Amino acid sequence: MNRQQRMRLYDIQERAYTEGTVEQINDQWIFFDEETEEAEMLDDYLQQEIEVFRMNRWKKGKLYETGKVRIGNDATMLRNHDLVRIRKHLVYSLERLLDGINDDAFFQFVTTLNSLNFSIYDCIYCYNHLSFLSDENRKDGVNFLVFDNQEQICNVQHHFCYFEKVNDRFEFTLNTGKRLVIEKMIS
Template identity: 65%
Template sequence: MNRQQRTKLYEFQTRAFIEGNVESINDQWVFFDVETDEASLLDEFLHQEMEVFRFNRWKKGILFENGKISFGDEIIFLKNQDQVRIRKPLIYSLDKLLEEISDDAFYHFISNLNTLKFSIFDCLYCYNQLEFLENQERKNGVNFMIFDNQEEICNVQHHFSYFEGKSDRFEFTLNNGKRLVIEKYLKK
């Protein structure tokens, strides 16, 4: 699995975006989150990727000052009540953990999480023990993650042992008592 394939899995995650409408108020662009009705200045998202709904499809670009969005060679300006969505950032420790694990473990972790109706963007907390073992030859430990999809909570324990082989064991436990355990082992 290459970087592009991993990126595709990220792109198809549910709840990966904050969606809302924009409006120009007192010469400032304001973003209104449709889910929470909270308002925030669009300037908070400057130079980040954003999508605008135009001509019955989402167009991906980079937000610049004064409501200007660059789509490669094309530049458009926001209009009042434009529908926009902004990709949520992943929790830093989860992002680093996903970079560290093998492609096979990555795929199985994400696909099983999705099967349980959770997205990596539902992560509330991630403790990444691997970050503290960066320079060690033998790496053993447990990472902890908590996910909330607004209907259920999922706790994930990632037991790992990286030395002569790579062992990744994911234990998913939902608040309703449902459990799922997957294990991947790669020999060196």
């Protein structure tokens, strides 16, 4: 699995975007979050990925100036009540963890999480013990992750041992009591 395939898995995650509308009020662009109905200054999202819904499809670009989105080589002006979605950021320690595990473990973890109706963007807590072991020859320990999809909570323990063999074990426990364990070993 290459970087592009990993990014594809990021792109298809549920709840990867905050959706809403934009409106220009007193010469300032305001973003209205559809879910929470909160208003924020659009300037807070400068230089971030944003998608604008035009001609019945999402057009991906970057907010490079207040009210202006660069889509490819074109500069597009936002209009009042445009439907937009802004890519959410992952919890930093989760992002580092996903970058640090091998492709097979990454794929198994993300697809299993998705099968339980959770997204990597539902992460509300991640303790990445692996990031503290970067200088060690033998790396073993446990990472703790908590996900909340607004309907259920999922706790994940990632047991890892990277020495002569690579072993990743993920234990998923939902608040309903459902448990699932997956293990990936590479010699």
